[in-house]
Amino acid sequence: MNGAPVIRIDGLAVDIGGRRVLDVPRLTLAAGERLALIGANGAGKSTLLRVLGGFTAPSSGRVEVLGRPLSPPLRGTALRALRREVAPVNQGLHLVPRLTARENVLIGALGRLAGWRSWARLPLAADIAEADSALDAVGLLAHAATRCDRLSGGERQKVAIARMLMQRPRLIVADEPTASLDPAAAQEICRLLVQAARQATLVSVVHSPALLRLLADRVIGLRQGRLLFDLPVAQVDEACLAELYRDASAPMARPAVSPTPDAALMAPSRA
Numbered sequence: 001m002n003g004a005p006v007i008r009i010d011g012l013a014v015d016i017g018g019r020r021v022l023d024v025p026r027l028t029l030a031a032g033e034r035l036a037l038i039g040a041n042g043a044g045k046s047t048l049l050r051v052l053g054g055f056t057a058p059s060s061g062r063v064e065v066l067g068r069p070l071s072p073p074l075r076g077t078a079l080r081a082l083r084r085e086v087a088p089v090n091q092g093l094h095l096v097p098r099l100t101a102r103e104n105v106l107i108g109a110l111g112r113l114a115g116w117r118s119w120a121r122l123p124l125a126a127d128i129a130e131a132d133s134a135l136d137a138v139g140l141l142a143h144a145a146t147r148c149d150r151l152s153g154g155e156r157q158k159v160a161i162a163r164m165l166m167q168r169p170r171l172i173v174a175d176e177p178t179a180s181l182d183p184a185a186a187q188e189i190c191r192l193l194v195q196a197a198r199q200a201t202l203v204s205v206v207h208s209p210a211l212l213r214l215l216a217d218r219v220i221g222l223r224q225g226r227l228l229f230d231l232p233v234a235q236v237d238e239a240c241l242a243e244l245y246r247d248a249s250a251p252m253a254r255p256a257v258s259p260t261p262d263a264a265l266m267a268p269s270r271a
Contacts, residue, residue, distance in 0.1 A: 004067055006031050006171055006201045007052060011061035014047055014225075022047045022225045024061075029201060031170075034194065036206045036216035036233070040245055044225040045205040049173045052203065053086050054079050066170055087169035087200075089160055089177045089193065097149035101140055101159045104148055105131040108166030127166075134162035138192050154185035158192065165196050172197050174204040178211065190214040209241055 007029035014022035022044040029035055037045040050056035052065055057073040066085055068074065074082055087108075088094075095104045109127045123131075135141045138158040148156055157177060164172060174193060178186035190211055194202070204215050212219055212233050219236045221228040221244045228244055229236075 005029060005064070006033075006066060007203075008064040009061065012051070012058050012063055013060045014044075014051065014056060015059040016047075020225060022051070024048070024227060027220075027227075027230075029203070031201055033218060034197065034202045034204075034216045036204050036212050036219045037222060038206050038209065038212070038219060038244065039222035039228075042224075043222040045222055046175055047225075048222070049088075049175050049203065049205060052171070052173055053088060054082050084167070085170045087164040087167045087172050089157075089164055089172060089174040095148045095156055095159060095163075098147060100145050100147055101135060101151065101155075101162075102128070102131050102144040104159050105134055105162045105166050108134075108163040131162070131166055134165040135159075137165060137196070138162045154181055154189065157181065157185075157189050161189070161192050161196055169200050172200050172202045174202065176205050176207045179207050186211060187214060209236075212236060 005028045007027065009024050009027040011026075012022065012024040013020060021042075037048060039045055047056060051058060051063060051070070054065075054070060054074050058071050061071070063070040065082065068078070068082055073079075096107070106123050106127060109123060109130070132141060132144060135144050138161050140155060140158050140162065143151060143155065148159060151159065160177075172193075177193060178189050181189060186208070191214065193204070194215060202215070206212055206215060216233050218231070219233050220230050221236075221240060223244055229240055231240070
């Protein structure tokens with residue numbers, strides 16, 4: 001993988017309500033990588049995704065996403081330009097229930113529409129054809145004209161992935177995209193998400209360790225807002241997971257498996 005890193009973090013800290021919720025000394029992600037974030041509730045996974053998407057400002061440190069420094073926080077045109085290239089896939093989906101599957105997918109193209117077509121949500125014929133192609137890619141073309149509030153949970157998640165395809169992102173950030181799905185549907189969504197990310201970089205918050213090998217080639221374990229390990233997925237074993245998910249109120253310990261040489265450095269404990 002060549003070129004500038006998609007994500008570069010140095011000394012990132014996020015404080016909320018006087019409490020440090022995220023402390024990442026160093027992290028670099030290259031184009032095309034598939035990274036999973038795992039950890040207990042409150043470990044800082046979703047906060048890190050919000051930072052990468054420009055929704056949460058760092059309290060200190062340097063963060064670059066797709067070559068754009070995020071400190072000071074991006075605003076206006078610069079922020080919109082970033083969000084055109086960063087596509088979220090959330091467990092909440094953020095679909096418009098009363099719109100059809102096709103209409104929801106077309107929302108992914110709004111950032112590319114100019115002038116009155118954007119605010120009027122009047123797509124070009126080529127956009128409609130691309131939306132139908134995206135729905136076909138996730139197996140939902142037959143439901144293109146169906147309102148999203150009449151689709152199942154798994155079908156709605158497929159619409160969200162098709163909308164993400166429509167956006168043509170360079171970075172995909174998925175926050176527990178399979179959290180409310182049964183195991184079979186979760187595995188299918190993982191496969192579709194990885195397929196959709198073939199031309200992009202994928203960062204996923206994963207709630208089930210069983211899905212790691214489907215979604216990621218690299219895994220970061222977060223505990224109490226700090227990096228516990230940064231490893232290839234094949235090296236994430238039971239010892240790593242046991243340390244990661246043990247009593248979250250207990251003091252931080254050193255990782256059971258040492259990080260790879262080029263991995264992020266483990267954050268030091270702070271008083």
